[in-house]
Amino acid sequence: MPGSDKLRDRIVAPRLRYVSMNGRWVIEDPLVLEQLLGGMFPRLKELSAIGWGGGGFSVESFVRTMRSTGGRIKKLKTHLSAIQKENEDELGVYRLLRDNKKKDKDALRTRLICRHVEYVVRKETKELEVDVVTES
Numbered sequence: 001m002p003g004s005d006k007l008r009d010r011i012v013a014p015r016l017r018y019v020s021m022n023g024r025w026v027i028e029d030p031l032v033l034e035q036l037l038g039g040m041f042p043r044l045k046e047l048s049a050i051g052w053g054g055g056g057f058s059v060e061s062f063v064r065t066m067r068s069t070g071g072r073i074k075k076l077k078t079h080l081s082a083i084q085k086e087n088e089d090e091l092g093v094y095r096l097l098r099d100n101k102k103k104d105k106d107a108l109r110t111r112l113i114c115r116h117v118e119y120v121v122r123k124e125t126k127e128l129e130v131d132v133v134t135e136s
Contacts, residue, residue, distance in 0.1 A: 016041050020048040027057065034065050037073060046075040059083055062112060063091050066121050071108030082117040092122040 019041060027033065037044055049057070059080050066073050088094055096111065096118040104120065112119045 010035075011040055012042070013040060014042055017043055017045045019044060019046070021052070022048055022050040025049075025052045025057075033057065033061055034068055037065055038069055044069075044073055047073060048077045050077060050079045052078065052080075059112070059114060060091060063093060063121055066110050066112060067092070067108065067123070071110045071121075071123075073110060075111045075113065077113045078115075080114050082114045083119065088119075092124060093119040094122070096120050 027036075037047065049062075057078075057080070059078070062076055062078060062080075066076060083091060083093060093112065104122075106122050106124070107120045108123055110121045112121055
């Protein structure tokens with residue numbers, strides 16, 4: 001079929017809301033994660049991704065995907081290591097503590113759970129001050 005190299009068939013499950021894809025999944029391209037969660041499952045609310053590995057899966061890629069879906073994904077569980085406290089601002093997340101259930105206008109209503117530590121994902125990452133050096 002002419003132009004078929006430009007078109008790709010894909011599976012779309014528009015009613016699927018809860019997915020448990022536990023086990024060893026290896027995807028090297030982090031953009032596939034966004035396509036998987038955003039395109040294939042447009043109404044996805046919760047994902048259990050326990051055991052995922054490979055180059056395409058990191059806490060950063062999960063946070064980026066959750067942010068790109070506008071907070072549609074409410075809960076994502078992973079076995080990846082908890083985020084280091086000093087990296088939380090850079091990623092735009094903070095730990096949700098039992099006594100810290102306040103509303104945050106800068107947060108999505110989305111939770112990322114890494115090894116039983118629950119994080120709130122902010123709408124954006126905090127701006128980091130960067131010195132710009134220009135060559136003359």
